[in-house]
Amino acid sequence: MSRPILATISLPSLRHNLKVVIQTLHDATALAARPRPFVWAVIKANAYGHGVDQAVASFDAADGLAMLDINEAVRCREQGWTKPILLLEGFFEPADLDVLAAHHISIVIHTFEQMHMLDGWHSQVALHSWIKLNTGMNRLGFSGDDYLLAFEHARRLQLESKLSSIGKMTHFSCADDNVALTIEQIERFTACTKNLPGAISLCNSAGTLSPDLGAYMPEAHEQWVRPGICLYGSSPFAHIPAADFGLLPAMTLAADIISVRGVPAGQGVGYGHAFVAEQDMRVGVVACGYADGYPRHAPSGTPIYVNGVRTRLIGRVSMDMLMVDLTPVPAAGVGSRAVLWGENGPPVDEVAAFAGTLGYELLCALAPRVPRFVQDLEN
Numbered sequence: 001m002s003r004p005i006l007a008t009i010s011l012p013s014l015r016h017n018l019k020v021v022i023q024t025l026h027d028a029t030a031l032a033a034r035p036r037p038f039v040w041a042v043i044k045a046n047a048y049g050h051g052v053d054q055a056v057a058s059f060d061a062a063d064g065l066a067m068l069d070i071n072e073a074v075r076c077r078e079q080g081w082t083k084p085i086l087l088l089e090g091f092f093e094p095a096d097l098d099v100l101a102a103h104h105i106s107i108v109i110h111t112f113e114q115m116h117m118l119d120g121w122h123s124q125v126a127l128h129s130w131i132k133l134n135t136g137m138n139r140l141g142f143s144g145d146d147y148l149l150a151f152e153h154a155r156r157l158q159l160e161s162k163l164s165s166i167g168k169m170t171h172f173s174c175a176d177d178n179v180a181l182t183i184e185q186i187e188r189f190t191a192c193t194k195n196l197p198g199a200i201s202l203c204n205s206a207g208t209l210s211p212d213l214g215a216y217m218p219e220a221h222e223q224w225v226r227p228g229i230c231l232y233g234s235s236p237f238a239h240i241p242a243a244d245f246g247l248l249p250a251m252t253l254a255a256d257i258i259s260v261r262g263v264p265a266g267q268g269v270g271y272g273h274a275f276v277a278e279q280d281m282r283v284g285v286v287a288c289g290y291a292d293g294y295p296r297h298a299p300s301g302t303p304i305y306v307n308g309v310r311t312r313l314i315g316r317v318s319m320d321m322l323m324v325d326l327t328p329v330p331a332a333g334v335g336s337r338a339v340l341w342g343e344n345g346p347p348v349d350e351v352a353a354f355a356g357t358l359g360y361e362l363l364c365a366l367a368p369r370v371p372r373f374v375q376d377l378e379n
């Protein structure tokens with residue numbers, strides 16, 4: 001038998017979460033008598049650790065898929081995805097362009113270097129494109145001063161039949177916790193792009209689900225949002241649990257207890273004796289460690305559910321194992337199931353908060369050595 005650890009990926013939960021996002025957008029825009037924005041389901045980083053194939057199977061209600069890797073994009077086409085696909089960082093070398101054209105993959109253009117590669121390209125098929133504006137994230141995108149120049153360059157490429165549609169895009173830096181700053185970014189975007197034609201795309205999960213930003217979004221005949229993390233059942237907001245949005249965990253990480261021992265009061269547990277028993281206690285050893293993707297920085301007290309009962313991590317997480325306090329679960333023994341995060345366990349965001357990181361990092365960092373079980377859609 002292989003190690004008793006398993007990550008369960010729930011396709012019904014993935015599908016449900018997309019539905020929640022679409023319904024939220026529908027409700028918000030119906031009120032304002034605007035059309036519902038189109039949705040790029042973001043599936044970068046192997047669909048935030050859930051698997052590209054799982055995402056393609058579950059996100060059929062999305063209007064498009066967005067990712068970074070050209071090979072993952074081609075794989076989505078091979079899996080039968082016929083709707084738009086967007087590469088959020090665009091392309092990296094001229095040789096990419098023919099592949100993009102062959103598979104009808106849309107691109108983000110964020111540098112003049114990319115424009116020059118397009119200048120030198122001899123194409124049969126025009127690519128759909130989005131010209132990215134830096135409105136304050138200071139990561140990718142043309143500056144406000146360069147944007148018009150970039151847009152005019154794109155229109156020349158359009159006349160040469162290298163680009164088809166040209167959209168306008170930006171990215172928020174603080175949509176999860178700073179409404180005022182995000183409104184400033186929206187205002188910069190509007191000021192710079194309002195006289196240019198084309199569809200717009202601004203929002204990640206936080207921008208999409210934020211109760212505060214809707215009223216400030218620019219008018220456009222066509223808008224696309226780019227939710228990622230919320231589709232996987234993790235909240236983009238530190239102060240709002242995913243469950244408050246009706247989102248369901250799509251990944252559950254569970255492992256069995258492989259050993260139990262009594263530890264007398266005063267004795268240390270695990271490396272560095274980072275935890276010392278306050279009283280005589282029973283300790284379970286769980287077959288999951290940081291080499292499986294459980295965060296090594298999670299401290300004693302991080303929640304773990306054993307047989308459905310909430311208890312806590314104790315001591316330092318080792319490479320292949322971690323220890324759990326069995327005091328509140330006297331019936332637990334070897335073979336009992338510990339849920340590290342997900343369904344019938346703590347929310348991944350809560351574990352992440354204890355470890356000083358985000359649900360994003362834990363989901364993406366699930367190790368390849370962890371076996372996966374895919375819970376299929378009930379059709």
Ligand SMILES: *Cc1c(COP(=O)(O)O)cnc(C)c1O
Binds near residue numbers: 044206226227229
């Ligand atoms: C990752 C990413 C998103 C999705 O972000 P979430 O916070 O996961 O919703 C959207 N847009 C771009 C450009 C991204 O890189």
